[in-house]
Amino acid sequence: MNCESESSFLGKESYAALQNSSSPRSVKSTGRTQYHLNPQASYKVAILGAAGGIGQPLALLVKMSPLVSDFTGPSELADCLKGVNVVVIPAGVPRKPGMTRDDLFNINASIVKTLVEAVADNCPEAFIHVISNPVNSTVPIAAEVLKQKGVYDPKKLFGVTTLDVVRANTFVAQKKNLRLIDVDVPVIGGHAGITILPLLSKTKPSVCFTDEEIHELTVRIQNAGTEVVEAKAGAGSATLSMAYAAARFVESSLRALDGDGDVYECAYVQSDVADLPFFASRIKLGKKGVEALISSDLQGLTEYEQKAVEALKAELKSSIEKGVGFAQKQSVAAA
Secondary structure, three states: OOOOHHHOOOOHHHHHHHHHHHOOOOOHHHOOOOOOOOOOOOEEEEEOOOOOOOHHHHHHHHHOOOOEEEEOOOOOHHHHHOOOOEEEEOOOOOOOOOOOHHHHHHHHHHHHHHHHHHHHHHOOOOEEEEOOOOHHHHHHHHHHHHHHOOOOOHHHEEEOOHHHHHHHHHHHHHHHOOOHHHOEOOEEEOOOHHHEEEOHHHOEOOOOOOHHHHHHHHHHHHHHHHHHHHHHOOOOOOHHHHHHHHHHHHHHHHHHHOOOOOEEEEEEEEOOOOOOOEEEEEEEEEOOEEEEEOHHHHOOOOHHHHHHHHHHHHHHHHHHHHHHHHHHHHHHHHO
8 A cells, every 4th residue: 555645534734733743842941953844754664564453553653644655555575665764563463361472472473583584685774663572582583583684783673662651651640640741751671571660760750659659650560561451351452552652663763764863762672781682771763773772761770670670680681582592593494
């Protein structure tokens, strides 16, 4: 499916309003360079798994961006990927009650491997956004596949953990009666269970939490995906919220590609901030991908957060090794 952004279903007036709302408001007091969205920009986005529970609403939300002028659907995977700037991979099976993200590994690992091989062959310079769970393992799989193809650029491979930030912001805003738009909670680690660590001490605006509130909020943010799966009772997982979060990360990537010099998001990337090969933290995005890892977020942590960081490392290390081992085993089998 090809459609020009001017043919948006929103209509001309709504489309113009969206363009205006998509351009971030600059804060003169910071002295930062103002960024003005260019509605004539032309970026191509491929969503691999666009017919799925996350893919459908994600495709709709991404198409609303005035930075997307070409949107291609899947008749042939290779043709779909030619000239793509951003590849988003939500393909795979969703969780059901009683399943962990790790239970999805055997099915989704093979899907991600196949799709990333196609990306490597057809658009090796694209930003790659991995959503397929377990992200803690599928991102290392993607990295190994790209290495085997000789096209790995660690600055352009992202595990999308934006939903953890969206949830953290939402729960904190509700707990403290704050406007959601004003709240920003960095979330580090990984994207499953205890590897998801909201740094509540770094919340903006600065707020005070009791020890009980910190524990309650941390556990709820870590288990929010399971909460949704159980609430849907087998009818699906957190598809709409994940689509929203993924669309936000796509928009941030497109703004960075378009020259915005003030784009920050949390993401699971190759990292050296925590003695693990991959780690989620705040990053600065630029035209070439990850421009900087914001390691300062890991400084001055509370005792609770320090212990949580140490506790998550073993599980995250195991998940990373599982992904790397899978990709290497598949490579040997194919040789």
